[in-house]
Amino acid sequence: MLRPRKAGGMNPGTRQAECHDALAGFAVALLDAARPVPHDLRTWNGSDARQRFAVYRNNVVVSLVDALDAAFPVTAQLVGEEFFRAMAREFVAGHPPASPMLFEYGADFADFIEGFAPAAAVPYLGDVARVEYALTQSTHAADAPVIDPAGFRALLAEPERLASLRFRLHPALGVVRCRYAAASIWAAHHGAGHLEAIDWTAAEDVLVTRPHMEAALRILPPGGAEFMLALGRRLPLAEALDIALSNAPGFDPQSGFGVLVNAGAVTEVIVEETTA
Amino acid sequence: MNHSTRDATLLPPRAGIGLKGQHVRDLLASAGLPAFVEVHAENYMGAGGPSHRALDAVRERVPLSVHGVGLSIGASEGIDALHLGRLARLLERFEPAAFSEHLAWSTHRGTFLNDLLPIPYDAASLHRVCAHIDRVQSVLKRRMLLENPSTYVEFAGSTMGEADFIAEVISRTGCGLLLDVNNAFVSCVNHGRDPVAYVESLPLHAVGEIHLAGFAEDRDSAGDRLLIDSHGSPVTHAVWSLYRHALSLTGPIATLIEWDNDVPDFARLMDEARTADEVAEACCVPARQAA
Numbered sequence: 001m002l003r004p005r006k007a008g009g010m011n012p013g014t015r016q017a018e019c020h021d022a023l024a025g026f027a028v029a030l031l032d033a034a035r036p037v038p039h040d041l042r043t044w045n046g047s048d049a050r051q052r053f054a055v056y057r058n059n060v061v062v063s064l065v066d067a068l069d070a071a072f073p074v075t076a077q078l079v080g081e082e083f084f085r086a087m088a089r090e091f092v093a094g095h096p097p098a099s100p101m102l103f104e105y106g107a108d109f110a111d112f113i114e115g116f117a118p119a120a121a122v123p124y125l126g127d128v129a130r131v132e133y134a135l136t137q138s139t140h141a142a143d144a145p146v147i148d149p150a151g152f153r154a155l156l157a158e159p160e161r162l163a164s165l166r167f168r169l170h171p172a173l174g175v176v177r178c179r180y181a182a183a184s185i186w187a188a189h190h191g192a193g194h195l196e197a198i199d200w201t202a203a204e205d206v207l208v209t210r211p212h213m214e215a216a217l218r219i220l221p222p223g224g225a226e227f228m229l230a231l232g233r234r235l236p237l238a239e240a241l242d243i244a245l246s247n248a249p250g251f252d253p254q255s256g257f258g259v260l261v262n263a264g265a266v267t268e269v270i271v272e273e274t275t276a
Numbered sequence: 277m278n279h280s281t282r283d284a285t286l287l288p289p290r291a292g293i294g295l296k297g298q299h300v301r302d303l304l305a306s307a308g309l310p311a312f313v314e315v316h317a318e319n320y321m322g323a324g325g326p327s328h329r330a331l332d333a334v335r336e337r338v339p340l341s342v343h344g345v346g347l348s349i350g351a352s353e354g355i356d357a358l359h360l361g362r363l364a365r366l367l368e369r370f371e372p373a374a375f376s377e378h379l380a381w382s383t384h385r386g387t388f389l390n391d392l393l394p395i396p397y398d399a400a401s402l403h404r405v406c407a408h409i410d411r412v413q414s415v416l417k418r419r420m421l422l423e424n425p426s427t428y429v430e431f432a433g434s435t436m437g438e439a440d441f442i443a444e445v446i447s448r449t450g451c452g453l454l455l456d457v458n459n460a461f462v463s464c465v466n467h468g469r470d471p472v473a474y475v476e477s478l479p480l481h482a483v484g485e486i487h488l489a490g491f492a493e494d495r496d497s498a499g500d501r502l503l504i505d506s507h508g509s510p511v512t513h514a515v516w517s518l519y520r521h522a523l524s525l526t527g528p529i530a531t532l533i534e535w536d537n538d539v540p541d542f543a544r545l546m547d548e549a550r551t552a553d554e555v556a557e558a559c560c561v562p563a564r565q566a567a
Contacts, residue, residue: 022396022431023352027384030393040396041429044468047498052428052466055504059391067390097388100318100346100359140322143329171323213326 029053030060031096064092067102068109071136074189075113075129079122087116103140106133124180124200131182131217134174134208138215141172146211146264155269163238167231167260168268172210175220175228179203183219211264218263223251228265284419284452285484286373287312287339287530290556291549293542294534300330302542304337310549312373314341314532320370321362328369335370341485341532342372346388349408349422350381350395360415367416374485374530376421376454377412379405379442396431397441402448409449421452421484426459426491426505428466438463439477452484455529457519458511462491462503471514475522483526488519488552489534508537511548519552520559528560 025038037053068088069076076084091112097105110133113119114126155162176182181198183206188195205225208217220228223244230240237257244251260266292312295303303309313334320327320342334340346359367375380392395401413419424442436444446453455478464471490509496502511519511533523529533548 022433023350023381023384023393026393027387027389030389031387040432042432043429043496043498045496045498045500047496047500047502049429051497052502055428055502056391056393060389063390097390098386100382100388100390101321101362102318102390103322139325140327141325143324172325210325213329 030057031093033057060096061089061092064097064102064105065089068092068106071103071106072109072129072132074186075125075132077189078125078128078185079119083118087113087119090116103136109133124178124182124185127176127178127180127182127204128185130176130178131186131206131208134176134206135215135217138172138174138208138210141170141210144171144267146170147266147269148211148264149261152261163236165237166234166270167237167266168234168270169228169232169265170209170267172208172215173228173232173265174208175225175232176206176208177203177225178206182206183217186217207259207263207265209263209265218259220259221248221252221255223248224256224259227251227256228259231260234270283484284374284421284482285341285530287341287485289528289530291531291533291552292338292341293545293549294532294536295334296535296539297327297330298539299542299545300334304333306542306546308546309338310546311553312339312341312530312532314343314534317342317344317363317366317375318346320366331370335372340370340372341374341376341530342367342370344375344377345392346382347377347412348381348383349377349412350379350393350401350405351383351408352381352404353383353385355408355411356383360412364416367418374421375416375418376423376485378423378425379445380425392425394425394427394429394431397434397436397438399435402436402441402444405445406448409445409451413449413451419451421454422446423454423456423487424459424463424478426456426462426466426503428502428504430467437477439474443477443479446479446482451482453479453482454485454487455480455483455522455526456487456489457522458487458489458491458515458534459505461512461515461518462505465501465503468500471518472521475518476525480522480526483522483529486519486522486529486531487534488515488531488548491515506537507535511551516551516555520555523556523559528556531556 022040029035029037037050041049043049065085065088091109095108110126110130113129119125181200181202181204183204184198187193205220206217207220208215226247227240227244230243241253244256288311290311292314293310295313295315378392382389382392460475461471464474488511489507490511492504492506494502494504531552533545
């Protein structure tokens, strides 16, 4: 397997190209176990370079599977460690991370799971992964003040101004729209409610916020997601309520506003200059 | 050198521990503290949140070292300006006493491979690595420490020894050396070299920090030992011996107990750090008294 060392006397340009090739060949062979290992490796005792190269292949795959396992714990619990790791291995091979910040890794893991045939028997698995990813992103989002219920009380003192208020939503806020009861399933794994009692076929809109430094989720009432998304587009409160009502006639403006007040959803009330 | 001449490390010359999220509560409640803690830069590159708050609290009690794993200094492509910018903001935010990275690569054409991969030791690599370190030090406005790698294969095209390569990088860029004693031992066993001779041939005057960790053991196809740098077990007897020898040549140096797999609780990390302090006292204090 060992190739003789090339004779010296190359110009620096050739050397640069050779080195570039060495790492490119290494990278390609790392991610595709079907490829032969790079030809330009040597071992001191003539032992098989393929076995040694396999250490790197294993490090890359196992460390990334570990990262997913740590970031998607409920998803893993739902299908068991063995199944999860086999599924994660396939994901890693086709979707390696683009950034060294591994807390961002897995943005498309939920989509992958939904297309992963062996997981089809657990239709809500992708939605649960979506919720877990949103919780991680909320955890690492920027710090910003939270307007708490006491902060809202002053606004309620002037109800005539409420309709035109706009809000800057908190950077740690996220809305996840699930086709299945992913938030209830997630909560049952954290001691809230019983898994057996959940109708997993019920769609859930989930609000993720970080009111007290820890990311938390709550299930939004029908229309609640449209309400939050409209506020996120900086529409005034009255307009956001109208949008929610037109999407869900049963939407209760008071409870929608209640979520805004109690979930730590708002970081700033944008007060418009009133024209005289 | 067009960057600041500030010391590559302001860490105290005693033992510290790698800090994981699960240790923060224990550390903040503990009477006995490590001499410093080290964190992986990339874990704190989010915009904010509880990990930032925890690190703020920790660094009020102990000096901080930031250790990067994603800069890919050995890569054939240039340093990622975006990642370097994130690193600059992180160091500005937490003002660590030291910043270190690896003589390795981990990124290729927009893919992060999450491992520290080997480079050929030749003139082209030397030129590239030095250019990358120059850029890093000039953007970060500080000297960095460069860690010697653990490797499982070598490149047929290498024209220099690893220690000579590292000495040349340090002499050209002015960066310091993070001497990973476990890596030195792992690589020497894996490539049939003498660990003591390897350590002695490094530019020991530039050592600003030492790493100690555990390795796993396998056999290669020829039946020789193949050591895996796993960071998932206690420091071995052989690595403690090599550490003792290194310290006898350098004097006391800030030393990190490093675990990344099967991470034990805070108390056990502190026990291992105490052992490192005892080794340092036993081998360095008499030498200092004799001087």
